[in-house]
Amino acid sequence: MSPATPGGSEVSALVRRVTQEKILRYAEASGDFNPIHVDEEYARRSPFEGTIAHGMLLLAYISSMMTDAFGQRWLSGGRLKVRFKAPARPGDVVTASARPLHASAADQGPAGGGRLEFAVECSNERGETLVTGTAAVSGGEGSETA
Amino acid sequence: MAEQPDLDIRHLAKGYEFPSFHVALDPDGVRRYLEAVEDASKVYYRDAPTSRQDCLPALAPPLGAVALVLKALLDQLKLPEAAVHTAQELEFRRALAAGAHLACRARVAQRSELRGAVISVIEFEIAEEGGESAPAVLGRTTIMAAQDSPGRSQS
Numbered sequence: 001m002s003p004a005t006p007g008g009s010e011v012s013a014l015v016r017r018v019t020q021e022k023i024l025r026y027a028e029a030s031g032d033f034n035p036i037h038v039d040e041e042y043a044r045r046s047p048f049e050g051t052i053a054h055g056m057l058l059l060a061y062i063s064s065m066m067t068d069a070f071g072q073r074w075l076s077g078g079r080l081k082v083r084f085k086a087p088a089r090p091g092d093v094v095t096a097s098a099r100p101l102h103a104s105a106a107d108q109g110p111a112g113g114g115r116l117e118f119a120v121e122c123s124n125e126r127g128e129t130l131v132t133g134t135a136a137v138s139g140g141e142g143s144e145t146a
Numbered sequence: 147m148a149e150q151p152d153l154d155i156r157h158l159a160k161g162y163e164f165p166s167f168h169v170a171l172d173p174d175g176v177r178r179y180l181e182a183v184e185d186a187s188k189v190y191y192r193d194a195p196t197s198r199q200d201c202l203p204a205l206a207p208p209l210g211a212v213a214l215v216l217k218a219l220l221d222q223l224k225l226p227e228a229a230v231h232t233a234q235e236l237e238f239r240r241a242l243a244a245g246a247h248l249a250c251r252a253r254v255a256q257r258s259e260l261r262g263a264v265i266s267v268i269e270f271e272i273a274e275e276g277g278e279s280a281p282a283v284l285g286r287t288t289i290m291a292a293q294d295s296p297g298r299s300q301s
Contacts, residue, residue: 016184022184022188025181026183026289028182029175029178029179029181029183030179031213031214031217032216032217039200043226047228048228056216056231057182060185060207060209061207063185064184065186071189072189072205073206075205076239077238078208078236079235079236079238080235080236081236083232084232084233089176120234
């Protein structure tokens with residue numbers, strides 16, 4: 001279910017299954033070949049006991065969710081502040097979600113020139129929180145979506 | 147074989163400024179990034195020339211640019227094996243063009259020690275070369291590294 005914001009905009013949750021193939025594809029796109037992500041033998045001997053997804057991949061899911069909701073407004077006026085709580089592993093189904101906190105400027109939301117703020121998180125199918133924090137999007141004239 | 151960096155993040159004092167560095171975004175790399183993160187938003191393609199609207203984006207997702215900048219930044223460092231990216235703050239002030247050349251600056255904003263670990267906060271700014279000189283993206287990356295862990299260079 002998509003939570004409605006005080007300003008009337010909605011942010012739909014985004015669900016992605018993490019696989020080792022997707023982790024490798026992200027490593028190639030970002031250039032981050034840290035062995036904890038891509039070397040299964042190395043990762044098995046690490047405290048994680050297996051490969052884990054890049055934290056920045058999970059942030060990309062949050063950013064995609066915000067882009068879907070706010071379009072270019074997010075690209076040029078978004079703010080994100082998160083902590084990484086636990087890793088995502090191959091096979092995990094990650095859900096990025098946003099819960100409205102409040103809107104400034106008399107709850108006008110981005111369309112009215114205010115600022116919308118959300119609690120955001122990524123969690124897995126076992127209900128474990130992987131990433132938690134806040135996201136905000138600043139206003140301007142007119143709402144623009146992806 | 148690439149030269150191993152000898153700048154250990156645990157030894158960088160608060161206020162240390164990294165040499166400025168540059169990162170190039172190319173539309174094809176941006177497209178591969180969008181595929182990798184399964185971001186199908188049309189907003190990145192909206193202003194692309196009609197002839198390439200179905201293949202190459204005009205705008206870059208900010209997280210894609212940040213990922214490349216962090217890679218370039220951390221390539222300058224020797225990171226301990228157990229170094230962990232624990233927190234991230236980002237502020238997007240302007241959208242970045244998919245073909246932009248980025249000028250980047252970074253410094254150690256905070257350094258603290260806690261129970262055998264060094265916690266470093268690195269602040270960075272990303273500006274588009276040839277565009278407005280004010281940063282398009284601001285960021286703060288927190289990395290925690292065990293004091294006694296052996297070093298491992300990035301990538």
